[in-house]
Amino acid sequence: MAQTSTQVVCPNCGGTMQFDPTAGKLKCIFCDSLFTQEEAEAFFNQQNEEEEIKESGSDWGDLAENMRAYSCNTCGAEIICDQNTAATKCPYCDNTTVIEAQFSGAIKPDFVIPFAFTKEQAMEKYKSYYEKRKLIPKDFLTGSKVEEIQGVYVPFWLYDGSVNIDAEFEAADKTETQTEIIRKIYKADRRGTVSFENVPADASKRMPDDIMDSVEPFTFADLKPFSMTYMPGFLAERFDVEGDDDLQRAEKRVVNSAKQKTKETVKHNEVTEKRGDYKVNYTKKKYAMLPIWYLTTSWEGKQWNFAMNGQTGKFTGDLPIDNTKLGLITGGSAIAVAVVMYLIMKALLVPIIAALIVGLIVCFSLRGSMKPVHNATQANEYMEKNVHLVLSNDTYLRTERKQKQQNNSSSGG
Numbered sequence: 001m002a003q004t005s006t007q008v009v010c011p012n013c014g015g016t017m018q019f020d021p022t023a024g025k026l027k028c029i030f031c032d033s034l035f036t037q038e039e040a041e042a043f044f045n046q047q048n049e050e051e052e053i054k055e056s057g058s059d060w061g062d063l064a065e066n067m068r069a070y071s072c073n074t075c076g077a078e079i080i081c082d083q084n085t086a087a088t089k090c091p092y093c094d095n096t097t098v099i100e101a102q103f104s105g106a107i108k109p110d111f112v113i114p115f116a117f118t119k120e121q122a123m124e125k126y127k128s129y130y131e132k133r134k135l136i137p138k139d140f141l142t143g144s145k146v147e148e149i150q151g152v153y154v155p156f157w158l159y160d161g162s163v164n165i166d167a168e169f170e171a172a173d174k175t176e177t178q179t180e181i182i183r184k185i186y187k188a189d190r191r192g193t194v195s196f197e198n199v200p201a202d203a204s205k206r207m208p209d210d211i212m213d214s215v216e217p218f219t220f221a222d223l224k225p226f227s228m229t230y231m232p233g234f235l236a237e238r239f240d241v242e243g244d245d246d247l248q249r250a251e252k253r254v255v256n257s258a259k260q261k262t263k264e265t266v267k268h269n270e271v272t273e274k275r276g277d278y279k280v281n282y283t284k285k286k287y288a289m290l291p292i293w294y295l296t297t298s299w300e301g302k303q304w305n306f307a308m309n310g311q312t313g314k315f316t317g318d319l320p321i322d323n324t325k326l327g328l329i330t331g332g333s334a335i336a337v338a339v340v341m342y343l344i345m346k347a348l349l350v351p352i353i354a355a356l357i358v359g360l361i362v363c364f365s366l367r368g369s370m371k372p373v374h375n376a377t378q379a380n381e382y383m384e385k386n387v388h389l390v391l392s393n394d395t396y397l398r399t400e401r402k403q404k405q406q407n408n409s410s411s412g413g
Contacts, residue, residue: 009281011035011043013162013193013388030164030193031388069238077206080236091150091235091294092206093303107239109226111158111288113218115151115234115310122149122293122308129306129315134329135370137322140299148297151310153231153289154212155203155239158220159250160284162195163258165387167276171268171394176404183400188266191391196254196383198223200290201246203239207292208305209249213376214316215309218290220382222311226289236289243285251280253379260378261387266394319370326366334359 010017015030017040025034035043070079072090079090117125126149130136169188174181198220202212224230255278263271291310296303299320306317338355345351 009283011040011283013164013195013281013283015162015164015193015281030162030191030390032390075206078238078240080238081231081234091152091296093296107287109155109289110286111223112153112226112230113220113222113288113290113311114224114230115291117293117308117310117313119149119151119293121313122151122310125293125308125313125315126295126306129317130319133319133370135321135325135366136319140320149293149295149306149308151234152292152294153234153236154207154292155237156200156288156290157203157239157241157243157246157250158198158200158286158288159247159282160195160197160199160286161254161280161282162193163254164193164279164281165258165262165277166191167259167262167278168274169263169266170272170274171266172270174269179404181402181404183270183402185397185400186268187395187397188268188271189391189393189395190262190265190387190389192262192387192389194258194261194384194387196257196379198286199250199254199379199382200288201241201249203241203243203246203287204237205240207237208373210373210375211305211307211316212292214373215292215307215312215314216376217381218309218311223288234291239287243287247282250379253376254280254383256377257379257383258387260380261383265387265389265392268394316372318373321367321370326363329366330359330363333362 009015010028010031010033012033013028013031015028017026017028017035020027020034023034025036026040027034068081070081071077072079072093075090075093077090077092130141167190169190171186171188172183173186174183176182198218200212200216200218202209258278259273259276262276263273293308293310295306295317297306298304302320304317304320306315308315334355337358338351341351341354342348
């Protein structure tokens with residue numbers, strides 16, 4: 001973590017520290033942690049040493065003699081494996097022309113999560129995954145090459161740090177009487193921090209980000225120091241996205257979660273953010289290999305990607321849709337609703353409208369079930385549950401009253 005003459009960041013939360021004359025120490029203005037000059041300097045020296053080691057390309061040392069590197073001449077993937085694992089097919093583009101390359105310049109990972117599922121178990125997961133989807137075209141199943149699913153250790157950057165929060169909300173408590181609606185308006189100020197740990201971002205240009213987001217979460221309690229003993233039988237890819245280049249992906253997620261968690265501290269009926277300053281401070285960056293069972297197959301000129309979290313067994317991947325099946329199911333649902341409602345109401349207009357609405361709901365729901373892959377927007381699984389508030393102040397502003405419209409037809413006859 002860089003240190004300048006004007007700003008020193010807190011080792012605990014990444015917030016700004018200032019010298020406290022009373023305590024004679026550096027004090028964080030967000031979490032109130034105190035550090036001596038020696039403690040702060042030791043922390044930054046350690047961080048700088050770790051960064052220098054990474055930037056200098058800490059290699060595999062003597063382990064490199066037992067490693068092999070392969071290069072795909074179609075997509076450019078650089079794959080690493082032990083000398084007894086044959087890499088004959090690229091896991092990213094399904095290309096069979098994978099040539100041996102020189103093993104050099106690879107940075108050794110800090111951590112690894114070992115595979116917890118075998119290839120046979122991954123194949124069964126894939127079969128059960130698509131068998132539940134009734135809209136899948138029959139031709140896709142006959143052409144699918146499930147036996148070619150591969151275990152790949154995908155490079156990830158893991159980020160630790162915190163979000164410094166300074167936000168203002170407009171809040172209201174709403175009550176109703178027989179004659180009016182009453183809203184008491186408040187200004188809610190919030191200031192504090194929320195920490196995060198091991199927010200993941202894959203470091204491979206070829207691995208689709210939304211696929212990797214969709215197989216989360218990982219359980220980082222199983223994170224282990226990297227060892228070659230976890231490698232035999234699996235492939236691994238060299239990272240080609242630098243840690244600083246992945247920061248934006250992690251930052252969007254932690255900021256969205258920080259906003260949500262901060263808003264939840266405002267205990268009123270209606271809450272609207274009026275101003276928000278969410279500053280992300282990183283205290284540590286780690287390089288890890290995470291286990292993914294990956295399958296790439298081609299169908300009707302398009303590449304279809306499927307992935308399974310090798311730790312948790314969560315499977316994901318968009319599937320093609322048989323539009324004929326979709327039309328039959330959607331139309332059948334709409335007609336059934338229309339017939340039932342017509343028999344009840346003996347009229348046409350309302351049943352037709354209801355049938356259209358049901359048809360649209362069924363159609364979008366079925367399409368959504370076939371397209372589960374998405375980019376992550378939150379990082380709740382990797383963040384503290386609650387925000388540490390140093391300022392929580394709700395100021396009453398005013399009361400708004402609105403008369404209810406009276407039903408004049410209810411007067412006596």
